[in-house]
Amino acid sequence: NAGVTQTPKFRILKIGQSMTLQCTQDMNHNYMYWYRQDPGMGLKLIYYSVGAGITDKGEVPNGYNVSRSTTEDFPLRLELAAPSQTSVYFCASSDTGATEAFFGQGTRLTVV
């Protein structure tokens, strides 16, 4: 069972570059989320989606964009990467907002 799959696992970006973090889930979940985790901190919500075509900002959305054209995929776009975006990014999904959330293995991003 694949669950939630994130690519790439690691990436180094230069300041000002852009990239897309990919996330796909095979559980037919309606809700999908992007979180970032900084050292010694809990996870913080960047963006979330309650279904295809619907996205909304979380706690720390600045510098990021998302889209949700299908139920399965929820890519996260970084435009003009900054050192403050160095973090580990996790994608998650759940059937509803009140059910168990499943997480991907994370993408470790370094901006230099």
Add this chain to the structure above:
Amino acid sequence: KQEVTQIPAALSVPEGENLVLNCSFTDSAIYNLQWFRQDPGKGLTSLLLIQSSQREQTSGRLNASLDKSSGRSTLYIAASQPGDSATYLCAGATMYSGGGADGLTFGKGTHLIIQP
């Protein structure tokens, strides 16, 4: 705004001991509370999910409780083993006035070391 706090931040105990990890939250309007395990450099593994209507959930040597009135949850680990060493995170899904939920609010975690 929901805030989640975990105490202690770190814990080291000898193998075989029973232990309790604590989680507190400020807004009692939660859908559920979820406990996760995170190994170094890895993703989050869901351990237990307690719905707001439940008082506790059990899975093997793990038991999680939820007390909405006091804003607290505990994770009890029985007969700890070195393989239990990891960071444990609790997270709550909060209800909002429109009836929806917009993701989980996480604590910073408890880093647990079980000494052989």
